[in-house]
Amino acid sequence: xxxxxxxxxxxxxxxxxxxxxxxxxxxxxxxxxxxxxxxxxxxxxxxxxxxxxxxxxxxxxxxxxxxxxxxxxxxxxxxxxxxxxxxxxxxxxxxxxxxxxxxxxxxxxxxxxxxxxxxxxxxxxxxxxxxxxxxxxxxxxxxxxxxxxxxxxxxxxxxxxxxxxxxxxxxxxxxxxxxxxxxxxxxxxxxxxxxxxxxxxxxxxxxxxxxxxxxxxxxxxxxxxxxxxxxxxxxxxxxxxxxxxxxxxxxxxxxxxxxxxxxxxxxxxxxxxxxxxxxxxxxxxxxxxxxxxxxxxxxxxxxxxxxxxxxxxxxxxxxxxxxxxxxxxxxxxxxxxxxxxxxxxxxxxxxxxxxxx
Numbered sequence: 438x439x440x441x442x443x444x445x446x447x448x449x450x451x452x453x454x455x456x457x458x459x460x461x462x463x464x465x466x467x468x469x470x471x472x473x474x475x476x477x478x479x480x481x482x483x484x485x486x487x488x489x490x491x492x493x494x495x496x497x498x499x500x501x502x503x504x505x506x507x508x509x510x511x512x513x514x515x516x517x518x519x520x521x522x523x524x525x526x527x528x529x530x531x532x533x534x535x536x537x538x539x540x541x542x543x544x545x546x547x548x549x550x551x552x553x554x555x556x557x558x559x560x561x562x563x564x565x566x567x568x569x570x571x572x573x574x575x576x577x578x579x580x581x582x583x584x585x586x587x588x589x590x591x592x593x594x595x596x597x598x599x600x601x602x603x604x605x606x607x608x609x610x611x612x613x614x615x616x617x618x619x620x621x622x623x624x625x626x627x628x629x630x631x632x633x634x635x636x637x638x639x640x641x642x643x644x645x646x647x648x649x650x651x652x653x654x655x656x657x658x659x660x661x662x663x664x665x666x667x668x669x670x671x672x673x674x675x676x677x678x679x680x681x682x683x684x685x686x687x688x689x690x691x692x693x694x695x696x697x698x699x700x701x702x703x704x705x706x707x708x709x710x711x712x713x714x715x716x717x718x719x720x721x722x723x724x725x726x727x728x729x730x731x732x733x734x735x736x737x738x739x740x741x742x743x744x745x746x747x748x749x750x751x752x753x754x755x756x757x758x759x760x761x762x763x764x765x766x767x768x769x770x771x772x773x774x775x776x777x778x779x780x781x782x783x784x785x786x787x788x789x790x791x792x793x794x
Contacts, residue, residue, distance in 0.1 A: 449502075449518045451528060455495045460531050462566030465489070465496045506532045507579065509600045529600050533580075533609075535573040537632040538563045544615055544635060545622035548578040580609050581616055588656050591643075611639040617658040619726050626733045634789045638729070641785040645778040665720040667775045673765050674776075675713055678706060684759035685752070692751050700742035701752065709756070711735045716779055732786050739791070746791050753784045 458468040469489045477488060505512040509529050512520075520528070542559045546552050553574055560567040584594045591613060595606040615622065615635065622635070646664060647657050674681060682705040690698055701708075715731050718724040724731070739749055757780040760766050766773050 449498060449520050449524070451498075451520075451524050452491075452495055453527065453531075455492055456499060456528070456531060459496055459499045460534070460569070460572070462569030462572070465492050468492050468496070502528065503532075507575075510598070513600070526600070530602055530605065532572070533576050533599065533601055533605060535576070535608075536563065536565055536569070539565055539570055539573050540577070540612065541630075541632045541635075543574060543577065544612070544632070545620070548574070548581060548616070577609070577612055581613050584613060585617060585658070591657055607640065608636060610643070611636040614639045614643055614658050618660070621727050621730050624730055624733075627729055630729075630790060634792070637789050638782075638786045641782045645781045660725065662720070664775065664778065665725075667771070668716040668719055668779055670772055671713055671716045671776060671779065673772075674709065674760060674763070677763050677765055678709060680763060681709065681756075681760055682706075684762055685755045688755040688759060689751060693748055697742065697744055697748045700744065704738070704742065707738055708735075708752075711738060712756075712783065715783075729786070729790070732783075732790055736787060736791055746788060749791055750784070750788050753780070753787065756780070757784065 454472070455468060458471060463471065466489075469485070469492050472488055472492070473485060477483065478485060483491075502512070502518065505515055505518075506528060512525060512529065539559060542562060553571065556570045556574060557567055559565075560570045563570070580595060580599060583598050584591055587594045591610045592603070592606045595601055595609050595613075596603065599606075599609075601609070621627070622630075643657060646660055648659055648661050649657070682702075685705065686698070686702060689701060693701065712735065715728075715735065719728070744752070757777065760776060760780075761773055766776055
């Protein structure tokens with residue numbers, strides 16, 4: 438009698454290329470046409486009918502998996518599909534990826550059912566399939582609803598509940614942060630900012646202006662109210678304007694083009710007045726929401742002088758450092774820390790917003 442060992446496996450196979458097409462919102466027939474155009478039939482010798490059959494099989498599997506992907510912890514716990522850990526991570530990561538152009542259109546909008554119905558406008562504007570826009574909208578809403586009420590690090594909470602990579606979790610954290618503070622993002626003068634620009638600005642704000650204390654009552658999407666109130670004390674710099682200006686001009690004279698230096702010498706009071714005025718109002722929620730509008734208005738002052746981005750960066754570095762040499766800041770460690778934290782965000786945001794997209 439011959440003994441035969443039989444091993445039956447039902448591991449779920451994922452074709453990354455077909456999965457990408459499904460993620461992007463293409464129908465099965467569109468996916469077949471795309472694969473055929475790429476020459477899949479010639480490469481493999483498969484007929485168009487065989488390719489279509491394979492695509493349909495994969496699409497059915499992905500549709501069944503979608504309910505689990507909307508709650509990644511269920512995908513980890515379920516037993517219906519045997520999925521390799523690496524494949525499972527690929528499924529989750531790809532499902533939660535988004536297009537920067539789509540997300541840029543969603544920034545500042547309420548994650549409501551009404552706006553979900555209007556996604557065809559986003560699809561038309563971005564050139565992305567409507568199904569893909571809906572997936573991205575739903576994912577952002579899902580992540581936001583889960584993590585907005587959980588204290589602690591928003592990035593770590595997203596990684597914990599959605600099993601996302603560090604980089605993708607940081608991108609979602611920026612979106613959640615923008616929504617939580619309700620920053621104004623839709624004004625015409627802000628339209629040139631890409632999502633990557635918003636992300637850099639948000640990461641700077643979260644690093645310097647939000648609570649960093651540990652405990653169930655602290656959220657890193659919440660602004661440090663004590664710090665924002667302390668910013669009003671920076672008005673003392675206006676009383677030292679001449680001294681501050683002299684230090685900045687001495688520092689920058691060898692570094693700036695003659696035209697930019699003359700512009701600085703002539704308009705320093707205007708520049709410093711606008712920056713300090715911004716600091717004194719950010720404790721009010723309305724003014725914080727308009728932060729980027731205010732930045733754009735300050736940048737207008739520099740644009741009239743045709744400052745290059747490099748010159749702007751040089752100015753902001755010198756402006757920050759030279760203030761720390763003034764007795765009024767240097768001898769008050771609390772105020773010095775407040776100034777440095779304030780300007781750390783100002784420098785990042787103004788340079789990002791002044792850069793061509």
